[in-house]
Amino acid sequence: MTVGIVLVSHSAKLAEGLAELAAQMAPDVRIVPAGGLPDGGGIGTDYDEVVAAAQRADSGDGVVLLYDLGSAQMTAELAVESLADPSAAVVVDAPLVEGAVAAAVAAQGGANAKTVGEAAASAGVAP
Amino acid sequence: MTVGIVLVSHSAKLAEGLAELAAQMAPDVRIVPAGGLPDGGGIGTDYDEVVAAAQRADSGDGVVLLYDLGSAQMTAELAVESLADPSAAVVVDAPLVEGAVAAAVAAQGGANAKTVGEAAASAGVAP
């Protein structure tokens, strides 16, 4: 099993495209996009979708959540607090795209949630 | 007039979604997504699209190109070299999402290409 990843964005397209990109190098990792307002309502974050995404991303080994802007960070943090076991998920300060790819590769390699989060946080400009 | 921005990504959705997100705070800036292989061909970069995007983004004040992964960086650099005036465009090492928002806001404020690029390069985790 692997650590799951949730991509919290203001844009559905951004989150979905990034999930595809990160999945290329991490076929066995649950990477769940959570972007945009509900029902194609445009740019914004959807707390309920983030909660559902965090639940879906968790296969028992924990979840790392990444976000685009500050309000997505707050939404992600609230979502984590609402989980049955908030300690199973962690919101990481990381550049979204670079962090998602690094986190996905780390998760694919079987790293635990702490290590996956660190991989995201220390991701810089792409090699 | 304002500096234009090109978002070079392996994913069409990612580039388009990010362009929408960045445009929210920069309605007067030309932000042109260039993501994915041609004709919905999936994940990859399209040199010809990047060249076209750089041309479209330039309203006379120069262009800043941001990218997701290393191969997108190389594609962007080749595209810039092929422009009629390569000095009008610059590929910037920056976290893609955070850099795009920061660059868009700087461009909206009338900053020149150098300052827009610096805003992107120094963008960290979102405030």
Add this chain to the structure above:
Amino acid sequence: MACTAEGVAAALRAAAEVIAEHRTELVDLDRAIGDADHGENLSRGFTAIVSALETGVPETPAGVAKLAATTLISKVGGAAGPLYGTAFLRASAKLGDAAEIDVPLLLDALRAALEGVQARGKAVGGDATMVDALIPAVSAAEGAADGTIADVLTAAADGADRGAESTVDLIPRKGRASYLGERAVGHMDPGARSTALLLRAFAEAAR
């Protein structure tokens, strides 16, 4: 109006009306230094609160505050959602199972709301956010502790108005406006303005 569950519900309905009236103003404030959606975001949130209250008003003031919190968190879609949501959540926790809010409890709830916003958004006074409206609102409310609920809320609204005004001269350090740096100076923070509007609506409802 007694500060029962029904009273709190009535205050929220009044707030929804005020937000609807000031929707364009809040959008315009947010257009200048943000993404032009603060009015839209709050409208969506407070409209949803009104709908939820139509289905049934919870039994306690805490229950009503909790319903406001969860609705705002789910519906607002912007920074104001988790921020005001956390404010109402913390206030609700303070209200406990009281059937009616008295002045000391109101002050506790206001303080908890401010703490919640700061815990959630990490902004301090002077960062040009809604915190700059809430800090003077809470101080002014504490200064009016001898009065009625309406007096306390009016003082809070007056404080919030002054606080919102103060954001005009500040360089934003949190939220989207912080991307603009000095270019944001000269503009009132939309969240500070909406905080003042909400507290004024609550004060009027309490008369």
Add this chain to the structure above:
Amino acid sequence: MACTAEGVAAALRAAAEVIAEHRTELVDLDRAIGDADHGENLSRGFTAIVSALETGVPETPAGVAKLAATTLISKVGGAAGPLYGTAFLRASAKLGDAAEIDVPLLLDALRAALEGVQARGKAVGGDATMVDALIPAVSAAEGAADGTIADVLTAAADGADRGAESTVDLIPRKGRASYLGERAVGHMDPGARSTALLLRAFAEAAR
């Protein structure tokens, strides 16, 4: 086969066949430490070169190399596009208006190709990329400077094979594989492998 424009075109057609044959192998190598598209990317690129050559073979070897460069840059869609594209572009510039490539010119072109790849991708020897195939290929080619074009290319291909093999033990420091760090050890770099395949195809075509 004389190393005229037609000869270079024939070598590229042969390379396209070899890439097609090894497509799955390259995809599998890239699946282990990348995104499983290197075989697909190169297939797309070389198929497009063959099509372009059907429309007409340019007059000089430089023209053919330039056509290969621009086609790879446009069609490959992955890191190999700008890298091999720049290699052919730099080689083309060295070839100038020569009607036929002789050994000294071939060596110049090979060196220019290596320099181009390094200028584009900033990789040095030991980073576990195609550069690790190209460096020994160029050295071996230089060592065979007394032989024919075919001898030089065969030596280059032999060098590239050894170089590709050497990437198995390296920790990648450039490209996608660098995300894997030590986990990539034990796997051959797909770009180094394709470099060896291309040089071998050119060598066979030159017999």
